[in-house]
Amino acid sequence: MIYILFIILSIYTLIIGVLIFGFTKMKTITIHETTPKNSFSIIIPFRNEAQNLPQLLKSISQLNFPKEHFEVILVDDDSEEKFQIQSYKYEITLLDNIRKSNSPKKDAIETAINIAKHDWIITTDADCLVHPNWLLILDNYIQQTHVKMIAAGVAYLEKKGFLHAFQNLDFLSLQGATIGSFGIEEPFMCNGANFCYRKDFFFELEGFQNNNNIASGDDVFLLQKAIKKDKKAIGFCLHQESIVHTSSVDTWKKVFFQRVRWASKSTEYHSLFGKSVAIIVFLANLFWIIFLMLHLLNQINTNYLLIYVGVKCIIDYIILLQTATSYQSKLRWLLISMIVYPIFSTTVAFYSLSGKYQWKGRTFRR
Numbered sequence: 005m006i007y008i009l010f011i012i013l014s015i016y017t018l019i020i021g022v023l024i025f026g027f028t029k030m031k032t033i034t035i036h037e038t039t040p041k042n043s044f045s046i047i048i049p050f051r052n053e054a055q056n057l058p059q060l061l062k063s064i065s066q067l068n069f070p071k072e073h074f075e076v077i078l079v080d081d082d083s084e085e086k087f088q089i090q091s092y093k094y095e096i097t098l099l100d101n102i103r104k105s106n107s108p109k110k111d112a113i114e115t116a117i118n119i120a121k122h123d124w125i126i127t128t129d130a131d132c133l134v135h136p137n138w139l140l141i142l143d144n145y146i147q148q149t150h151v152k153m154i155a156a157g158v159a160y161l162e163k164k165g166f167l168h169a170f171q172n173l174d175f176l177s178l179q180g181a182t183i184g185s186f187g188i189e190e191p192f193m194c195n196g197a198n199f200c201y202r203k204d205f206f207f208e209l210e211g212f213q214n215n216n217n218i219a220s221g222d223d224v225f226l227l228q229k230a231i232k233k234d235k236k237a238i239g240f241c242l243h244q245e246s247i248v249h250t251s252s253v254d255t256w257k258k259v260f261f262q263r264v265r266w267a268s269k270s271t272e273y274h275s276l277f278g279k280s281v282a283i284i285v286f287l288a289n290l291f292w293i294i295f296l297m298l299h300l301l302n303q304i305n306t307n308y309l310l311i312y313v314g315v316k317c318i319i320d321y322i323i324l325l326q327t328a329t330s331y332q333s334k335l336r337w338l339l340i341s342m343i344v345y346p347i348f349s350t351t352v353a354f355y356s357l358s359g360k361y362q363w364k365g366r367t368f369r370r
Contacts (some may be wrong), residue, residue: 005298006308009291013312016288019281020319026187027180027326033145033243040143044074045120045203046128049101049112051081053130056251058090060132065092069139075121079112109196110212110222117211120203127222129197132250133161141246142200145239152237153201153230155182155194157247159331169337170344171252171259173324176335178266180327181281186240191231192278194240196223198248201230209233221269228274244332260352267356286353288316289346317342 046064050057057078064076075095080087082101089098097119101112117125126142128134135141145154157179160172182193206226215225230238253259270282295312298304320342328335 023184026184029187043122047116050130056131077116137245145241151239152205156198156241180323190277192275292346
């Protein structure tokens with residue numbers, strides 16, 4: 005058993021080490037052009053977001069980008085209270101979602117794309133805030149790289165308390181793995197809260213066809229299609245001002261089902277590397293619990309437990325620190341989170357196998 009535990013730890017350390025190395029290969033983009041050459045349709049699917057939308061739309065109104073070079077398309081997915089558009093100095097359209105599949109968000113994005121006026125599509129979420137240079141950075145990235153699809157950073161707004169610190173650390177680890185995977189040219193994750201692609205490339209990939217029976221995954225599954233079609237057409241825009249900020253949720257129940265929704269997508273990864281990462285991360289956390297239980301039963305030496313936990317915590321800390329430094333975020337409640345996380349993530353992983361989760365007041369099956 006000891007040998008198996010340390011084999012898992014060795015593989016885990018190697019994989020996270022590779023992602024850390026990949027992160028170091030990523031370069032922050034610099035702004036060379038202030039005159040835009042691209043235009044964007046910003047798509048925002050929402051459901052019951054009357055409190056959050058005004059803040060997002062206000063942040064969009066502060067964009068350092070010509071108003072004629074972007075539009076905003078809001079897609080209402082059966083909200084209980086209808087949202088009323090206020091007066092803004094940019095073009096904004098409000099649509100009702102046209103449902104045709106098991107995935108409300110994918111349906112909402114397709115509903116908007118069908119009327120989008122501009123060549124580039126950007127999806128974000130209603131509870132997000134964008135930086136004034138958001139579109140300027142993306143436009144520069146397109147001009148410098150000539151890609152057809154762009155993943156970019158998402159970070160939590162800073163809040164006090166262990167619950168929010170725990171979510172921030174978890175999210176930083178995901179962002180670190182995402183950036184690292186792009187650095188080694190094996191991308192397998194992205195986030196739909198800051199995802200950009202050419203409209204014609206979306207149709208070339210046949211959109212969400214063949215995976216719209218899965219409620220989530222409007223980002224990852226489209227990325228996988230793009231990788232299969234043309235890996236060189238995809239990039240990650242690394243810049244502090246391209247990061248979209250969102251709010252962490254306020255209860256453990258919401259955190260749990262949010263993570264279950266995210267975890268349920270990992271079983272559908274096409275990338276061998278992506279699947280390997282998901283499996284090894286799960287096993288490393290599972291064996292952390294097994295190691296602890298064996299120690300409590302006096303079945304293993306304390307030194308073995310300390311080595312396992314110590315090595316895992318060190319390698320986790322490196323990728324967290326790497327991402328936090330890039331995102332200008334703080335690592336709060338770190339030690340307690342490292343103790344809680346293996347239990348939390350393992351529970352999420354086992355529950356996600358059922359394929360059932362709650363999202364936006366609805367219950368879905370994968």
